[in-house]
Amino acid sequence: MKVLFAAPARKWDLWSPALRDACPEMELCREGRPDSFDALIYAPGYPEDGSTLDFSAFTRARVVQSLWAGVERIVTNPTLTQPLCRMVDPGLTQGMVEYCTGWALRAHLGMDGYAQDGIWRNHLTPPLASQRRITVLGMGELGRAVAAALSGLGFRVTGWSQSGRPVQGIEVLAGPALPQALSRAEILICLLPDTAQTRNLLDAERLALLPPGATIINAGRGTLIDETALLKALDLGRPGHAVLDVFRSEPLAPDHPFWAHARVTVTPHVAADTRPASAAPVVAENLRRAMRGEPLLHLVDRIHGY
Structure with missing residues (x-):
């Protein structure tokens, strides 16, 4: 499966090794044609130019997996029609x-x-x-x-x-x-x-x-x-x-x-950080579920916003 790492560039070195270890069958990319990706791994701050991501271009994507527990920065995006999953690890x-x-x-x-x-x-x-x-x-x-x-x-x-x-x-x-x-x-x-x-x-x-x-x-x-x-x-x-x-x-x-x-x-927003070592297996499981057409973990209710 081909997956876009839709997160700020500074997170790449921190996350990519853990994600690849947890899901070796995944081709993890930082860029590419939107219609070539099967899924997105998302974190706020992307795109880094301050623009709003147009999810409608990702016509093949079966899931958008957030790296954050909170999804308020993405759930209201009107172009987001793919299933959105929040992070619980x-x-x-x-x-x-x-x-x-x-x-x-x-x-x-x-x-x-x-x-x-x-x-x-x-x-x-x-x-x-x-x-x-x-x-x-x-x-x-x-x-x-x-x-x-x-x-x-x-x-x-x-x-x-x-x-x-x-x-x-x-x-x-x-x-x-x-x-x-x-x-x-x-x-x-x-x-x-x-x-x-x-x-x-x-x-x-x-x-x-x-x-x-x-x-x-x-x-x-x-x-x-x-x-x-x-x-x-x-x-x-x-x-x-x-x-x-x-x-x-x-x-x-x-x-x-x-x-x-x-x-x-x-305190400087340190209560509950998402740690790659424990979160990457959750991401991998949801990616595999999406590819198999199985129920996703921690699927966001768009009406309630979480």
């Missing part, structure tokens, strides 16, 4: 679990309260996990994994999604119950995709529903939170802190108020 999921669990534990244990200044703060004893309530917004592949890990540590975990689809061992609330999900969130973990329904989901009104001193951990999409409303809410202590890994514009501008705010921790 074990390494990406494990990375997200580790990030969210680590920051949730840091917030739960109050690690930043122990200043190394010679003062014995023996009164700052954290509660047990069973006494701490965590809400996970977004119960897709990543949300379910994070919720399961936190529940396994003993936290009282509530999930929320628009559908409210049940998840074994986790209480999941549906769309209209968002206020309830927020009001019990001493730690709020945001793992929702970027869609028309989720943009600015956490506005001033909904942020005010959080318990005083709550911690927000946003590793989903920067568009989920109204930035101006969040800054004002942080000044009021509701929430008490925000750990932000994703932003509306990246890299985050050096003069952005988040950098200087005492109640914000900025």
Whole structure:
């Protein structure tokens, strides 16, 4: 099969060896006639001249496999009629679990309260996990994994999604119950995709529903939170802190108020990177499925956008 690597040039040396090892029958190319390719492997930033890729020219392509879990930069392209698959791989999921669990534990244990200044703060004893309530917004592949890990540590975990689809061992609330999900969130973990329904989901009104001193951990999409409303809410202590890994514009501008705010921790979009070693076998499996006409893994629902 002939496959176009439709990704920024800087990713070629990183990805091509792993992809070829996982799928040796593939002819992986960086360029060529669009109608000669059986599939595309896509990452945002392509084409690098800033133009919009015309998928209608790829008349033979049976699948477009994204290297990112988020597909908001491609799913609205009107020329994209081929099946689109998002990336879900074990390494990406494990990375997200580790990030969210680590920051949730840091917030739960109050690690930043122990200043190394010679003062014995023996009164700052954290509660047990069973006494701490965590809400996970977004119960897709990543949300379910994070919720399961936190529940396994003993936290009282509530999930929320628009559908409210049940998840074994986790209480999941549906769309209209968002206020309830927020009001019990001493730690709020945001793992929702970027869609028309989720943009600015956490506005001033909904942020005010959080318990005083709550911690927000946003590793989903920067568009989920109204930035101006969040800054004002942080000044009021509701929430008490925000750990932000994703932003509306990246890299985050050096003069952005988040950098200087005492109640914000900025991390540079590192929560869950796609690692070639674990992702390449997923790509290979989907390419083979497409060539055989079999059901694809992690097929994107165009209506919902993920």
